[in-house]
Amino acid sequence: MPSFNGAVLSIAYAKNVVYVGGDFTAAIVNGKPVARGRLAAMDARTGALLPWAPVADGRVKALVVSGSSAYLAGDFTTVGGQKRDSLARVDLADGALHSTFKHAVSGRPMAAFAAHGRLYVGGTITAVDGQPRTRLAAFSLSSGKLDAGWRPTADDQVETIAAGGGRIYVGGKFHKINGLPGYDRLAALDPAGAAVVAGFKPRPPVITYALAVTGDAVFSAHGGQGGRVSRYTPDGALKWSATFDGDAQAVTVLGDSVYAGGHFDRACSTARTGSQGACVDGSDNRIKLAALSAADGHLLDWTADANGVEGVLALAGSAKLGKVGMGGAFTTVEGRQQKRFAQFSA
Template sequence: MTYRGKTLSIGLSAVAVALAVAATPAQAQSSDSMPSFNGAVLTIAYAGDVAFLGGDFTAAIVRGKQIARGHLAAIDSRSGTLLSWSPAADGRVKALAVSGTSLYLTGDFGTVGGQKRDSLARVDVATGALAPTFKHAITGRPYAITAGGTRLYLGGAFTAVDGQARGRLAAFDLSTGALDPRWRPTADDQVETLAAGGGRVYAGGKFHKINTIPGYDRLVALDPAGGAIITAFRPRPPVITYALAVTSDGVYSAHGGQGGRVSAYTPGGTLRWSATFDGDAQAVTVLGDVVYAGGHFDRACSTARTGAQGTCVDGSDNRVKLAALAVGDGHLLDWTADANGVEGVLALASNAELGTVAMGGAFTTVDGRTQKRFAQFS
């Protein structure tokens, strides 16, 4: 099974603010004591002391015992306690976004809490109660959401919402759930990830044209109100963009390709640095002066050159599924916390207030210890 087409919880309105705050990066090699899960964790979103998780899992594992959780779960980040919060979805949850007292989710589900919801829903962060808003019919598959200002933004491979044409991008009123009639940008191929910050909505994916205009390949900045392209940001990365993180002074992207890479851009779209790996980078988050990268790589390459199947050509350092990079210049840091598995790490999120970094994916060990599909470092 592949987990491509998922996204992360980077760029959430609450998290975007937190990312801009200086914090001490996680240094612990060993992860905190946390529940495990019986299926992949594809997305993580922090709200205060709580980490919300979504994915393919149907149960959490606590001290060897399985506790039913239908593709959604909540964990007390300080104690590692699995919370009773459990508004079960009947299918994969691909992306989460927190805004105020609400958690927004999207994925391959048809019901949440036993009530019909086609791939998009809103629940209460405290009780898990399903809101009557965000009840839509989506033609196609959504992969990404982010909250910014008064809107929830949706990206993916869909072509319509409630019968109204939408070209892989759409927006909704955060409070009423109404489809936004003004925000109607279009992408010519799927949108894998979204992030809101700095008065912009960033979109990454496979696309080459936005609003039928060429030259905005795989990464673009859009006006949050009208959906127009912000032409000052035009980085044009050469390979697919899987994940984004936005801070007050930079945009950080995770990419696939021949090998994989994490890149840092200025808000003006200038490439500041790029770090290369021997496999796809599928997740990225920023905490203080550290950029964390996750994926299915095993090595960080010494240079940008890669050979057949992404192998490092000019030397490498072992970094199995996880790596830490300096915000300023992208140099590889000593921090290691190796994970395992073919797909490896699929989601990263950070909490500046707690000084924590959380990871989700398809792994079953972290730093040689059994820890299945979710881990946190503090």
């Protein structure tokens, strides 16, 4: 796989291709830089860098593949040399910019997910096209238009969005959703009308950075005094929680395993942490990346140590290919130089 000269912040698999977005301006292939403007694509089977190369002039924080298009969200003002305010749609075949997805955004989009015919977006958004929105918005995947009916509100920023089981799950720093208290940091919404799903009220005690949803589970990655990865049932009950000595910033599920990434160095033996999140009751080394049993959360033997302060910032899996991709700010993996993106066979 190529390396990159800046952080990889988002990963999406489609067929045999893995797409990445981030802060980079070049991919590194056989030691030589190849220009890539914060977006790139690779053959997930061979590792070859593909010619797909749309150019964004600022950070791509979220990249979502749906149908024949990739939807982008971030801090950019142009894509392909044309004005796009924080949101854009490009073709998967040739990277061409679509005209049907052009909006004026107040605030920063930080997360996106495609489901139910919509692109759901979250962040610090306050308005889209002059229409008030409170940190959450949705757009039609077919027409690109702002959805007039999906208008939930959050009282603080949204860091992550996922879908499953007929719900839209949102996580972040907030304490209220739609003005309702008690939905701290993680909530579920109706995908059409945006009503809060009252039966899902897990209330994690620390910020939610990332979500992965399966048919019967919601997996979440959290920061705090030490980080954690948790599994919740669809009715909001905590099934298990695993603790680390630093923030868990990314999570994905493949088969029976949950993969967690962050800037931790150890997986704690218990939930107790001390100064600066240090494990109190023993630990196992897991540097920036760990694998857990989806069933009960026990730590698996697999290790793939990375380096860096920020560590792993994005994870994605492909069941079809049996691959897990990780992105972030690391420069080595398993003791070998591999900058900011790596892929593993599950």
